[in-house]
Amino acid sequence: MNLSKQVFQFLVAFSVVLYAIACTEQNSQKKHVGANGAAAPAIPDESKLIAIADTVYKGLTFKVYADAKLDNKYHTVYLQVKDKEGKPFNSSSLDYYPQMDMGLMKHGGPFEHPVALGEGWYRGSMVFIMADIPDMGPGWHLYTTLETKGKKDTIALKLPVSAAKTMRTMSSGTRDDSRVFISNLLPDTLKQGKHPIKFLMSRMEHHDFPPLDGYLIKLKTNMPAMGHGSSGNKDAEAIGQGYYEGEVNFSMAGQWEIIVELWKDGKKANQDDIKYQVYIIK
Ligand SMILES: [Cu+2]
The missing domain is CATH 2.60.40 (Immunoglobulin-like)
Structure with missing residues (x-):
């Protein structure tokens, strides 16, 4: 993505909360165990x-x-x-x-x-x-x-942080939780077939980003070049601490997209489109 576009998108995303980010109060996020913290x-x-x-x-x-x-x-x-x-x-x-x-x-x-x-x-x-x-x-x-x-x-x-080749962290306005961030934990490239898919959702509270549960992440796949999706996808459900898990099925090799909708209380809650690209190999 072009840099000025990225900067612009970022500033738009943050314009509502600039005042909050500028403050310097200590980080107050509560202690919690990691997603992979269950095993020794x-x-x-x-x-x-x-x-x-x-x-x-x-x-x-x-x-x-x-x-x-x-x-x-x-x-x-x-x-x-x-x-x-x-x-x-x-x-x-x-x-x-x-x-x-x-x-x-x-x-x-x-x-x-x-x-x-x-x-x-x-x-x-x-x-x-x-x-x-x-x-x-x-x-x-x-x-x-x-x-x-x-x-x-x-x-x-x-920490040097370069621009990702494939966007995996998106943000959207929502009805109840203002701006939220949704990270898709899939790699850029995957093999054809069924895969578990994980997300981390966080809301923005001043300059903290606490984990966000209570949503259903509806998933749809699309292969733009051929104009079809796939069956066998499973919406991602909350598994705690902001993590969600579902399943995606890519029925052939090529460029696919995963279209995500955030649902809460039986209604679609995201105000911006959320779409992730993934390249599927045989
Ligand atoms: Cu920044």
């Missing part, structure tokens, strides 16, 4: 992760890793902390969240408070609701907070 957390395999950023602060080394190179999508972000001797640093007070500083304003994005995995590793999911804009403020940072000897420190690590 495992120490990640460092070689399978992408190194994103690192810094040293008061003798502690902070290294940020992610599931992929960061773009404006939903990502799982890991932090590894080591002490002066190179030993894992485990802390029950450690927390982190994303924030973008655009110069004239700051805003966050949907995120889950990190889970301590042990061995100095932490894992949390977050959504970068927009890509970096060159020459417009310092951009995205991961703010890590840590309490040592009763004193709270905040460490900011710069």
Whole structure:
């Protein structure tokens, strides 16, 4: 997407709440367990992760890793902390969240408070609701907070966030929850056939993005080049903490789109069209 168009869309999306974003009150999102937090957390395999950023602060080394190179999508972000001797640093007070500083304003994005995995590793999911804009403020940072000897420190690590090749995070006005963000967790390319599909929905409350339950995400598939859809899709239902799960069926290879409607109390609630592109291979 062309950059000025992206900036414009962003500013339109945010114009109603500019005053709220400009305020600097502390993040107040409540603690909650991650979507994949039910199973016992495992120490990640460092070689399978992408190194994103690192810094040293008061003798502690902070290294940020992610599931992929960061773009404006939903990502799982890991932090590894080591002490002066190179030993894992485990802390029950450690927390982190994303924030973008655009110069004239700051805003966050949907995120889950990190889970301590042990061995100095932490894992949390977050959504970068927009890509970096060159020459417009310092951009995205991961703010890590840590309490040592009763004193709270905040460490900011710069996160480069590029523009996603395929848009996976959309926003829409709604009847009851004003502007909401809907992240589709599907990859850009998938194999022909039936696939589970997950979404994360968040509403915007000042500069926080709390998870949003209580909707039914109606799904329709369309293959524009051939003018048909597919059967066997299952609307996505809330599974808690803003996550929704359904099923999509792509009956042949090629370019498809997933058309989404947000339903609440038996009525369509989204005011903007929501459509995701997906490329299907044999
Ligand atoms: Cu921004």
